[in-house]
Amino acid sequence: MAAEPVEDNCISFVEMKFINNTLYFVAENDEDLESDYFGKLEPKFSVIRNLNDQVLFINQETQPIFEDMPDSDCSDNAPQTIFIICMYKDSLTRGLAVTISVHYKKICTLSCKNKILSFKEMSPPDNIDDEGSDIIFFQRSVPGHDDKIQFESSLYKGYFLACKKENDLFKLILKKKDENGDKSVMFTVQNKK
Amino acid sequence: MLSLSWVFLWLIAGGKIKGFNTSDCSTGKLLRTYSARCGEEFVLFCDFPEPQKSHFYHRSQLSPTQSSEHLPCSGSKNLSDVQWYLQPPNRDPLVEITQNYPHVIQDKSTLHFLTTEMNNAGSYICRPRIRSPKDEACCVKMILEVKPKTNMSCGSSISHEQLLLLGSMGSIYCPGLSHQNDTQSPEVTWYQNGKLLSEKRRNPIEVDDVYDYHQGTYVCDYIQSDNSSLWTVRAVVRVKTIVKNTNLKPDILDPIKDTLEVELGKPLTLNCTARFGFEINFKPVIRWYVKDSDQEWEVPTPEGRSVKSTLKNEVIERVVFLKEVTQSDLRRKFICFAQNSIGNTTQSIQLKEKKGDEKEFDAFISCGKWSSLESGATSSLSEENLALSLFPEVLENKYGYTLCLLERDVAPGGVYAEDIVSIIKKSRRGIFILSPSYVSGPSVFELQAAVNIALEDQTLKLILIKFSSFQEPESLPPLVKKALRVLPTVTWRGFKSVPPNSRFWTQIRYHMPVKSSKGFTWNHLRVIPRIFSLEKTQ
Numbered sequence: 101m102a103a104e105p106v107e108d109n110c111i112s113f114v115e116m117k118f119i120n121n122t123l124y125f126v127a128e129n130d131e132d133l134e135s136d137y138f139g140k141l142e143p144k145f146s147v148i149r150n151l152n153d154q155v156l157f158i159n160q161e162t163q164p165i166f167e168d169m170p171d172s173d174c175s176d177n178a179p180q181t182i183f184i185i186c187m188y189k190d191s192l193t194r195g196l197a198v199t200i201s202v203h204y205k206k207i208c209t210l211s212c213k214n215k216i217l218s219f220k221e222m223s224p225p226d227n228i229d230d231e232g233s234d235i236i237f238f239q240r241s242v243p244g245h246d247d248k249i250q251f252e253s254s255l256y257k258g259y260f261l262a263c264k265k266e267n268d269l270f271k272l273i274l275k276k277k278d279e280n281g282d283k284s285v286m287f288t289v290q291n292k293k
Numbered sequence: 294m295l296s297l298s299w300v301f302l303w304l305i306a307g308g309k310i311k312g313f314n315t316s317d318c319s320t321g322k323l324l325r326t327y328s329a330r331c332g333e334e335f336v337l338f339c340d341f342p343e344p345q346k347s348h349f350y351h352r353s354q355l356s357p358t359q360s361s362e363h364l365p366c367s368g369s370k371n372l373s374d375v376q377w378y379l380q381p382p383n384r385d386p387l388v389e390i391t392q393n394y395p396h397v398i399q400d401k402s403t404l405h406f407l408t409t410e411m412n413n414a415g416s417y418i419c420r421p422r423i424r425s426p427k428d429e430a431c432c433v434k435m436i437l438e439v440k441p442k443t444n445m446s447c448g449s450s451i452s453h454e455q456l457l458l459l460g461s462m463g464s465i466y467c468p469g470l471s472h473q474n475d476t477q478s479p480e481v482t483w484y485q486n487g488k489l490l491s492e493k494r495r496n497p498i499e500v501d502d503v504y505d506y507h508q509g510t511y512v513c514d515y516i517q518s519d520n521s522s523l524w525t526v527r528a529v530v531r532v533k534t535i536v537k538n539t540n541l542k543p544d545i546l547d548p549i550k551d552t553l554e555v556e557l558g559k560p561l562t563l564n565c566t567a568r569f570g571f572e573i574n575f576k577p578v579i580r581w582y583v584k585d586s587d588q589e590w591e592v593p594t595p596e597g598r599s600v601k602s603t604l605k606n607e608v609i610e611r612v613v614f615l616k617e618v619t620q621s622d623l624r625r626k627f628i629c630f631a632q633n634s635i636g637n638t639t640q641s642i643q644l645k646e647k648k649g650d651e652k653e654f655d656a657f658i659s660c661g662k663w664s665s666l667e668s669g670a671t672s673s674l675s676e677e678n679l680a681l682s683l684f685p686e687v688l689e690n691k692y693g694y695t696l697c698l699l700e701r702d703v704a705p706g707g708v709y710a711e712d713i714v715s716i717i718k719k720s721r722r723g724i725f726i727l728s729p730s731y732v733s734g735p736s737v738f739e740l741q742a743a744v745n746i747a748l749e750d751q752t753l754k755l756i757l758i759k760f761s762s763f764q765e766p767e768s769l770p771p772l773v774k775k776a777l778r779v780l781p782t783v784t785w786r787g788f789k790s791v792p793p794n795s796r797f798w799t800q801i802r803y804h805m806p807v808k809s810s811k812g813f814t815w816n817h818l819r820v821i822p823r824i825f826s827l828e829k830t831q
Contacts, residue, residue: 121794121799122799122802122803242504242505243459243504243505243534243536243604244458244459244460244503244504244505244534244536244604245459245460245504279506280485280488280506281504281506281507282506283504
């Protein structure tokens with residue numbers, strides 16, 4: 101008959117007040133506590149270009165490459181040119197946390213594990229329980245250039261997605277940003293739909 | 294033999310500083326700077342002459358007297374840790390420039406002068422701190438001359454602090470070189486943050502598209518010839534990259550609502566937070582005003598302070614502190630005022646007293662109708678006595694609460710059900726003395742009515758007293774059955790519970806409302822609503 105406590109409603113007491121011969125306890129307000137995590141929000145479908153207007157796309161060998169491409173070719177080459185940028189809610193405030201995926205044959209997500217870029221065969225997860233992840237990048241605009249974007253790895257601080265010419269190919273790589281001025285880490289992101 | 298005597302002499306001559314023969318130092322440069330005494334900065338680089346082609350040297354910088362044969366510096370990379378000395382122009386001894394030297398900071402191998410004064414002139418020598426035997430004589434001497442700029446006042450010529458607008462084109466000008474066309478302007482050597490900009494040789498530096506990495510401390514050198522020698526004229530420019538001035542008025546982020554509930558007599562802190570867009574000539578205004586009928590005046594309060602500063606915005610906060618909220622404060626409006634060069638914004642707050650709940654009674658007591666056949670031993674207190682005598686004696690007389698008892702406080706002649714509902718609605722608490730006769734008798738209607746009202750009125754709370762054990766009749770409405778399971782219960786323990794300071798009364802008082810200010814409930818104890826929730830299902 102006696103009242104029973106509701107399930108999983110444990111209370112920590114943080115303070116005591118002694119008033120009129122009675123000891124009162126003040127409960128902890130833990131409504132603001134959250135564990136470190138990333139939580140998935142909506143995705144955007146985008147075309148990513150470097151500052152030379154070359155379009156990023158995923159080739160037959162699942163490699164991310166930049167190439168000159170007129171707009172008509174760009175749409176024709178979809179889904180290889182369309183990148184799915186998923187935004188995540190960050191428990192710390194460091195910038196917009198995103199994953200970059202592409203749906204070509206299968207859904208693959210960009211990973212910078214060991215500072216080497218590759219597209220892993222996986223869908224962006226709903227939650228990531230960590231402060232840093234090999235698939236999470238912080239998308240920020242270039243100061244004073246609101247249309248230009250940089251993507252910094254959440255796992256390797258100071259390392260950014262960049263375009264690098266290797267032999268005849270312009271590849272997407274992860275590199276440490278050059279402090280004296282580095283435009284290879286800047287991109288424009290055009291959202292579709 | 295000879296070497297021994299040399300050492301001996303050297304030791305005698307040594308004073309505070311381990312002197313060394315500075316005349317052997319390769320004279321790097323003759324440097325001249327113009328000082329208008331506006332607090333301009335200056336820098337000296339320690340450029341050791343390198344045996345092979347240099348990364349640090351621009352060809353025109355080599356002093357003509359330098360011969361390439363006597364190059365005592367080995368060119369090893371460890372020469373970044375250097376020691377600087379000053380040989381003053383008079384016969385004063387060599388001074389080692391340490392951390393405490395006024396207005397001068399050493400940053401790696403560069404010597405930074407925070408201001409340029411006439412007494413900074415002299416010969417400066419730098420040499421590596423850790424020297425291998427072959428680097429022993431490695432040192433560079435440069436002669437600095439500070440020339441006053443008397444015909445110019447501060448700020449009239451090209452400034453030593455220049456701004457570049459991000460995203461636009463811009464130029465960085467070398468102070469001291471007026472705007473001349475290309476044919477006349479001399480070749481200029483530029484450095485940014487200590488690094489030589491080898492592609493930039495003209496004045497000014499033209500920037501096609503300004504980025505944040507263009508920010509920094511720039512040094513421009515050009516050659517000026519005297520009759521006898523070639524001087525390197527040097528100036529330092531601090532370049533800052535900024536965004537364009539905002540075209541918006543400030544934004545008041547807090548407060549948002551027009552009214553604020555406060556308690557009379559208590560202290561109050563009113564906070565105004567405003568966000569200002571970037572401006573080069575930033576003169577933000579943030580103030581609190583008080584408006585009382587027709588009069589308006591500014592509240593004297595500590596200055597606003599910046600709480601967040603980004604490239605595009607600055608957030609400033611200013612606080613008003615009232616030691617005690619008075620009746621007259623409730624009549625006034627508090628207005629926050631924020632202004633920049635575009636315009637101003639205001640947000641006013643009206644203080645309102647936290648209202649009581651307008652209920653007449655602190656608690657309504659419900660008990661079973663007494664039947665002498667059902668009470669236990671006649672020496673024990675009956676439930677009706679508990680309700681009608683003891684409760685008023687303890688809660689009203691001793692502890693000052695206002696109770697409502699149906700038998701005592703309600704005029705006869707009314708409709709029972711309506712009376713019950715009416716007094717429950719006028720009470721902050723409902724206290725139900727449960728016993729076998731209660732749950733199987735007509736009074737249980739009172740509990741049922743109270744449960745229904747409590748579901749609508751969050752401020753009504755119900756307390757059960759377990760007077761004696763009973764069995765729940767099957768016929769009880771489900772809502773009442775649930776209430777019996779979840780509502781707080783205080784157990785009556787007979788004589789032990791009678792005294793006003795017993796645990797029983799302490800527990801009752803724990804559940805009673807606070808009497809102080811018009812029934813304003815004490816919200817420290819969140820324990821009650823969380824554990825005992827009528828709506829949650831088991």
